[in-house]
Amino acid sequence: MDYTLVAIVVVLVISLIAYLILRNKKDEKRYVDESNKADLKPDKHDKPKA
Incomplete structure (x- = not known):
């Protein structure tokens, strides 16, 4: 097997990882920010009818 091909595959695999x-860290940060916003602003409920 050609070492150049092996090197290209290794570089591509490392780049993908x-x-x-x-991307996972960015998505995790966005998820944490959204969940914190949801905790700070409770949903509004309709007034009960008497």
Whole structure:
């Protein structure tokens, strides 16, 4: 097997793993921010009819 091909595959795999890790951290931050906003603003409820 050609070492150039192996090197290209290794670089692509490392790049894919790095991309997935960075994307996961960004998505996690967005999820935490959204859940914190939901905790701060409770839903409005209709007034009960007497």
